[in-house]
Amino acid sequence: MKRILNLAALAAATVLLSLQCSPQQKVATNDEVILHAWCWSFNTIRENLPDIAQAGYTIVQTSPAQHCITGTADDKGGEQLFGNGRWYYHYQPTDWKIGNQHVGTREDLIALCNEAAKYGIRIIVDVLPNHTAIDQSKVEQDLDAAVGGHENLYHANGLTPIRKWNDRYECTTGEMGGLPDVNTENPDFQAYYMTYVNDLIACGVRGLRYDTAKHIGLPSDPLDAKAEQNDFWDVATGRKAVKGVQLALPMDSLFIYGEVLQDKNVKETEYAEYMGLTASSMGHKLRNDLDAQSWLKDDPMDWAHPAEPCKLTTWVESHDTYCNDHESAHISDAKVRVAWAFLAGRQFGTPLFYSRPDGSNGPEGNFWGNNVAGAKGNDNFKHLAVAAANKFRANMSGMAECVNFSEDGAVAQICRGAEGKSAKGAMILNITEQEQELCLPTSLADGKYKNAACDCACEFSVKDGVLCGTLPALGICILYSSFASIN
DSSP states (O other), X not given: OEEESOGGGHHHHHHHHHHHSOSOSSOOOOOOOEEEXXXXXXXXXHHTHHXXXXXXOSEEEEOOOEEEOOOOTTTOOOSOSEESEEGGGGGSEEEEEEOBTTTBOHHHHHHHHHHHHXXXXXXXXXXXXXXXXXXXXXXXXXXXXXXXXXXXSBXXXXXXXXXXXXXXXXHHHSBBTTBOBBOTTOHHHHHHHXXXXXXXXXXXXXXXXXXXXXXXXXXXXXXXTTOSOOOHHHHXXXXXXXXXXXXXXXXXXXXXXXXXXXXXXXXXXXXXXXXXXXXXXXXXXXXXXXXXXXXXXXXXXXXXXXXXXXXXXXXXXXXHHHHTSOTTTTSOHXXXXXHHHHHHHSSSSEEEEEOOBTTOBGGGTBOSTTOOTBSOBOGGGGOHHHHHHHHHHHHTXXXXXXXXXXXXXXXXXXXXSOBTTBOSEEEEEEOSSSOEEEEEEOSSOSEEEEOSSSSSOOEEEEETTEEEEEEOTTOEEEEEGGGOBOO
């Protein structure tokens, strides 16, 4: 047991806390919560909608839905995430039409969207117009015909590997990891691709996640020799039509964000004029904090992004950080839950929960678990603590945040809805593997509090603006003023 934040420091800490709290009760907030049902089939998602809704998710993101390769000479194809089959085959398009062997058919997608709507859940699909399959012989005839022949499908620079990743010309026109770079400025391709997007919308899809978005040029970027203007994002977001085809629904009725991974010379501000963006650097900071078992190792209050935080999609980990080099796979499910609760409790950002493979145990090197493509992931997405954090977010809609930390960084407190000194609720998070006995300044009203809906039987008391109690290792406690009893 470790006692944190000595009482002599409380007065100064309380002053700092009050400066972080907004006096307003109803303010702008982000309320959505995304489940990334990674490599689940449409039917698997549909079968699990009751649990997804019960866990408090409002959006489900699917894997790519377009035609893709089914195997290579190395594995002959198959149904595994990694082995006889590969999860990343979804990211090697052969045509932009709905349906592939792992996610299912167009009819399956319609059934999923119809059922999800009954639960108030929106379905968004991962899309990737930037490139095709590495093996160009797999590209289907209809796609080649639509762009006026295979030679018109790629940028003039599209088969030249990127060597300088921070060079915007190479980044937006070159071959990435062996993937030929599509001429996204070709009006024939744009019309063909937007027909696919509109078919997704016709099926009931209500949002898109743009894979490798930073590899598609902005108006200010250098032009490829085959391009007259970099107007893909104007077309993709409905600002203009192409060959009579335009985004079928207004942009503001869809949830659209781009995978614009942060690095040098990435134009996040310009991309943010078109859509929401991924907060990849913030995810890296959170993982640093988890490794150090301190919220103060790498300031988690810093969004590490020039775009407004309301436009950011946040995560503890993504499918790339888990799968590619297993960068985040060493983090236990319990630690993921603590960092997830921090994101879900915040006023801004739209958190995305990545569903790891069922049966996996990344910390022990078992990355793929049961290794079945199309199957449900493990149960961490619906863990009681995760669901409680999601519901806290919903309950605190329209309420400002105030955040403080223990002196040693072991515990974070997120208060929401402070009006004067009386918050409507608070989330208390222990990032360490040790029990913490704590006293923290708080904006909760005086009284005794029980954990409302979580995985530990925490009890706290507040007196004269100081919250005291004991928090279990990696504990997540959620306190509501409506459940408090007066001393």
